[in-house]
Amino acid sequence: MKKRGSLGTQLVIALSAVVIVVGLVHAAGSYVASSAATHALLDTRLSDVAIRLAAGMADIIVKAPEPGAQRPQDLQIQIWSGDEVSPSRATDPSIHFNRNVQPGFSQQVADNDEWRIFTVHSGDRIVEVGQRIRVREAVVRDSALTTLWPTVLLMPLMWVAVIVVVRSSMRRVDRLANEVKALDVNRLTPISTDHVPTDLLPFVDSINSLTARLGRMIESEKKFIADAAHELRSPIAALQLQADNLRHSIYPANAERFEEMRAGIIRSAYLVSQMLSLARADTRASTAQLEDVDVREVIADVIAAHLPIAMARNIDLGVAHLDAAVVRATKTDVQVVVKNLVENALRYGVEGGTVDVRVTANDATVSIEVIDDGPGIAPQLQELVFERFVRVGSTDVEGSGLGLAIVRATLAKYGGRARVSSRGDHRSGLVAQAEFPRVRPK
DSSP, X not given: OOOOOOHHHHHXXXXXXXXXXXXXXXXXXXXXXXXXXXXXXXXXXXXXXXXXXXXXXXXXXOSSOOTXXXXXXXXXXXXXXXXXSSOSEESOTTOOOOSOSOSEEEXXXXXXXXXXXXXXXXXXXXXXXXXXXXXXXXXXXXXXXXXXXXXXXHXXXXXXXXXXXXXXXXXXXXXXXXXXXXXBTTBOOOOOOTTOOGGGHHHHHHHHHHHHHHHHHHHHHHHHHHHHHHHHHHHHHHHHHHHHHHGGGSOGXXXXXXXXXXXXXXXXXXXXXXXXXXXXXXXXXXXXXXXXXXXXXXXXXXXXXXHHHHHHTTOEEEEEEEOOOEEEEOHHHHHHHHHHHHHHHHHHSOTTOEEEEEEEEOSSEEEEEEEEOSOOOOGGGGGGGGSTTOOOXXXXXXXXXXXXXXXHHXXXXXTOEEEXXXXXXXXXXXXXXXXXXXXXXX
16 A cells, blocks of 8 residues: 555645745735836836926036046936037936937937937927946845845745644644554544534544444353353353263273263363453453552462463473562452463473463552463564454464453553564563553552
8 A cells, every 4th residue: 555645745745835836826926926016117207307408497407517427327318409410418427328319208219228218309499318238137136135025024924924833723633543553452442523523524423323333242242252151151160060970880991981071061161261361351351340459479379379280381480570569450460371371381382381471560560471482472463362252373282262262351441452473582482461450569
């Protein structure tokens, strides 16, 4: 499946693109408008000077100034009288405009430059006021570029504002995502719709509806498993009792087949027992039944109960490390967790091997680890061992596929967690870990 970028990143990119496009359009519009306004202002300046000179102020222009005394950016003024072939007055006598043009604006070439000229006819006098076009363009360009600074400064600010607004909005989506992620079979509470944006309400309502249906289905499944296990317990126990009573009355020729049948009854009884344990694990813990459980006592009891099994397989079962630790739970639940971890290790460990139990405590948790030296499980399959009725590894070993599922379900009632990992000492085997929230001894 192709991996897509986050919605927040896509929104930032899209809105940033919009900001850039709008900024460029605004900058182009400002440049064009400013250029037109500056051209109009310069034209007004030319016409005002020409009209004032024609109205009687022409005498202020020196008759014979020195050629080349003017700067390129200054206005060039020429005043013609009668039929003169040269202007009677000019700001630079080395530059000659064409006097034979219509009144108003025109463009001419003089002194190897293009000029913008305004001409006024007043009686027998012609007044021409000109400005170099290259000078005008430089003025227009500088003026127009000055108008772009606000846009240049605002675009980064708008981009930052887009990022801040999108991230602020996406925090709500992230909060909803975290609430959905926290849902599991032991926590199917509806997601709060407080402060949820209107656009996300249908999505949240759909999740809550799905959660409610899933909760009903899970409760129905739990009830069925519990009822089925309870109903099967008595007849299977009766079958086992009858088989034990008939054991010494079986003909030698049928003894092998009888033992196979009896082993099947024992396996069925064990499966029913595990199903009942799973049903109890799925039941929420009642705070009225909780007590301070000394983990060391539970470890000692479970190891003592499983020593015969360990001895039968020549497995060295013992404690590698044991911290003083107390957890707030029911003693039965703690026993179920330790019992299933130890049984799992004894079942899949190699004959003549070792199974070590470690209990370590810190300020927050009590960790119970059971370490075996069996064949282990590939890392990519280790999470599957907690699925119900799923067995990973050797299929030659008898088991119900419920042991670790019971461990995880039991721990979930107390906010704990379970996981398995490969040994880190370069030896084959598995480390099964159960973590309870810690209660410090008073």
